[in-house]
Amino acid sequence: MLEIKDLRAEIDGTEILKGLNLSMDAGEVHAIMGPNGSGKSTLAHVLTGRDGYEVTGGDVLFNGQSILEMEPEERAAVGLFLAFQYPVEIPGVTMTTFLKEAVNSIRKSRGEDEMDAMKFTKELRERCKLLGIPEDMMRRSVNTGFSGGEKKRAEVLQMAALEPKLAVLDETDSGLDIDALKTVADGVNRLRSPERSMLVITHYQRLLNYIVPDHVHVMVKGQIVKSGDKTLAEQLESEGYAQFGEDKAA
Numbered sequence: 001m002l003e004i005k006d007l008r009a010e011i012d013g014t015e016i017l018k019g020l021n022l023s024m025d026a027g028e029v030h031a032i033m034g035p036n037g038s039g040k041s042t043l044a045h046v047l048t049g050r051d052g053y054e055v056t057g058g059d060v061l062f063n064g065q066s067i068l069e070m071e072p073e074e075r076a077a078v079g080l081f082l083a084f085q086y087p088v089e090i091p092g093v094t095m096t097t098f099l100k101e102a103v104n105s106i107r108k109s110r111g112e113d114e115m116d117a118m119k120f121t122k123e124l125r126e127r128c129k130l131l132g133i134p135e136d137m138m139r140r141s142v143n144t145g146f147s148g149g150e151k152k153r154a155e156v157l158q159m160a161a162l163e164p165k166l167a168v169l170d171e172t173d174s175g176l177d178i179d180a181l182k183t184v185a186d187g188v189n190r191l192r193s194p195e196r197s198m199l200v201i202t203h204y205q206r207l208l209n210y211i212v213p214d215h216v217h218v219m220v221k222g223q224i225v226k227s228g229d230k231t232l233a234e235q236l237e238s239e240g241y242a243q244f245g246e247d248k249a250a
């Protein structure tokens, strides 16, 4: 489903990703862990096609097709989703309107008709129920005055509504409280399916107590330096990243 081959990328002429390799199968949850500044967020932004990141080598294949030349909207249309690290507030736009527009913009870029409004409302109600989100949150302005936990819920709901094939979740290093963490994990776990893959990026092991990954990768200085199963995350928790020291420096 996803194949990242020898990927190199720069910000302002500085190489951040230095030949990164990673492959994921459909239905799998992979975690990327690594110290601050190793390039985890850069990878997330390069995958979704954000401005300011220049790919200088390698390729990213999504279901066999290179996505590097695609605009962010086209990537979303083929099923890529990035959960935002820093959610924006949109005063005056309700969650319902925001989600409806997001869904319809993806449908439009796929050449599909707008979603029937009644059907959308019905599905949104079901998703809220599934994710334990109070329905009245849908009538509030996007992220405006939301608590940290509510912002996370909104983000998970957005992911549910867009039904992505690959969701990239870049967790902030600043640290969520344990309730918000469990909220994210619960939502993500409910959205796991054989067709949906998830790439969970995190600095801390604790999120992975709740989202149990199929594979764990360690990223240091723009490369994947070690891969393993969930026990690798536990090992990192006790031993830290020092073991990967400077030996992989470019």
Ligand code: ADP
Residues within 6 Å of the ligand: 011, 012, 016, 034, 035, 036, 037, 038, 039, 040, 041, 042, 043
């Ligand atoms: P991580 O998410 O693993 O903490 P990042 O991808 O955010 O790492 O950053 C990787 C490196 O790129 C860091 O050295 C950081 O200082 C640098 N970097 C990140 N964003 C920018 C930017 N907008 N301009 C210049 N350098 C950046």
Ligand code: MG
Residues within 6 Å of the ligand: 024, 025, 028, 215
């Ligand atoms: Mg596998």
Ligand code: MG
Residues within 6 Å of the ligand: 040, 041, 042, 173
């Ligand atoms: Mg980061």
